[in-house]
Amino acid sequence: MPVRVVTDSTCDLPKEVIEKLGVTVVPCYINMDNVSYEDGVNITRKEFYERLPHCKTFPTTSAPGIDTFVQTYRRLLVEEGSEVVSIHIANALSNVGNIARLAAQSDEKLKVSVVDSGQITLGVGLIVEAAAIAARAGETLKGILSLVQEKIKKVYSYASLDTLEFLRRGGRMSHVQYHITSLLDIKPILTMHAGHSGMELARTRKRSWEKMMGMVKALGQLSRLEMVHTNAPDTAKSLYQAASHLFPGSATPIFAEVSPVIGAHVGPGAVGFVCEVK
Numbered sequence: 001m002p003v004r005v006v007t008d009s010t011c012d013l014p015k016e017v018i019e020k021l022g023v024t025v026v027p028c029y030i031n032m033d034n035v036s037y038e039d040g041v042n043i044t045r046k047e048f049y050e051r052l053p054h055c056k057t058f059p060t061t062s063a064p065g066i067d068t069f070v071q072t073y074r075r076l077l078v079e080e081g082s083e084v085v086s087i088h089i090a091n092a093l094s095n096v097g098n099i100a101r102l103a104a105q106s107d108e109k110l111k112v113s114v115v116d117s118g119q120i121t122l123g124v125g126l127i128v129e130a131a132a133i134a135a136r137a138g139e140t141l142k143g144i145l146s147l148v149q150e151k152i153k154k155v156y157s158y159a160s161l162d163t164l165e166f167l168r169r170g171g172r173m174s175h176v177q178y179h180i181t182s183l184l185d186i187k188p189i190l191t192m193h194a195g196h197s198g199m200e201l202a203r204t205r206k207r208s209w210e211k212m213m214g215m216v217k218a219l220g221q222l223s224r225l226e227m228v229h230t231n232a233p234d235t236a237k238s239l240y241q242a243a244s245h246l247f248p249g250s251a252t253p254i255f256a257e258v259s260p261v262i263g264a265h266v267g268p269g270a271v272g273f274v275c276e277v278k
Contacts, residue, residue: 003135003144004076005128006086008064008096009039012228012256013125021132026072028096028261029062036062039261048260049231049268059264063096069103073110083141084112087128087148090195091116094261113141115148118195122228122256122274123157154277157192158215159228160208162235162269190266191215213243216273222246224276226254231268233257239271 007013009027018025027038030048033056037043052059073084086104088097097116104112117124130151134144187208189200200215202208216225225247229236236255240247247253258270 003083003085003139003141005132005135006072006076006084006100007124007128008088008100010089010094010096010121010259010261011087011125011128012122012259013129014254014256017125017129021129021136023128023132024072024076026064026068026100028064028094028259030260030264031060031062033057039259043260045231045257045260045263049263052260052264052268059260061261061264063094063099066099066103066106069100070106070110073103073112074107077109077111082111084110085115085131085135085141085144085148086112087115087117087124087131089120089124090118090192090197092118092195092197093120093192113145115145116195117148118152118193119155120157120192120197121159121258121262122226122254123155123192125256126155126224126226126274126276127151151276152194154223155193156216156219156275156277157190157228157272158212158275159190159266159270159272160202160205160212161188161190161266162205162232162271189215190272209239209242212272213246216243216246216275219275219277221278222248222275223278224248224274226256226274228256228258228270228272228274230258230263230266230270232271235269236271243273 006024009025027041030037086100091097101114104114117127131144131148134147186201189212191198202211227236
């Protein structure tokens with residue numbers, strides 16, 4: 001392929017899709033109990049979520065270094081093709097894209113275009129998948145970049161959190177806020193679209209699901225609707241059954257387990273949707 005596609009491990013595309021489309025994934029880092037792990041390389045998602053509730057200190061996450069991206073770009077440009085499009089988690093949420101951009105700018109010989117997906121988890125993945133399909137079909141870099149910008153406008157992500165504990169641990173919620181919302185059984189709904197994140201609140205899991213499904217319905221006609229979860233496959237299947245009327249077509253959706261890089265901040269038990277409007 002004249003254009004190769006690079007992303008980071010927060011994209012949450014299934015392994016078989018990544019391999020089939022020839023996408024290169026640069027792993028982010030998860031730091032747990034004084035040990036640093038490469039996401040998906042020397043720690044599995046199952047291992048991470050099993051250990052998460054028992055960590056002595058709150059896990060932290062970090063982006064790959066500039067050198068990692070430079071080496072990746074050089075390998076692809078020399079061995080595989082002539083241009084690279086590098087698509088990453090929203091800049092509003094992570095520094096990964098900025099580091100990728102610095103890497104691309106560090107060597108004028110590198111023909112790399114870095115894109116802020118404005119998305120999270122499988123929202124990044126759907127954009128990456130579209131770029132990779134276009135690249136395999138022989139589309140030019142200009143055409144792929146144009147396609148990606150259109151996809152960014154069409155992809156929305158929603159997730160209902162089961163617990164507020166990990167937002168509190170990560171410093172995104174005060175102790176007072178945590179105790180009040182926990183007492184009232186508040187379930188936050190996180191939203192992401194085109195680089196803009198938000199939070200809606202609902203009391204009880206049932207109401208949060210109903211509200212989230214209402215948000216999806218309000219988008220109008222969908223071309224894709226996929227599922228995401230943090231170590232909660234059975235809960236995700238229950239949500240899928242409750243929302244079956246919203247799914248376009250007859251294909252079974254992707255059930256993507258969310259990267260530990262995101263899971264460390266939202267905790268286990270979260271479920272949600274990634275949507276693409278027509």
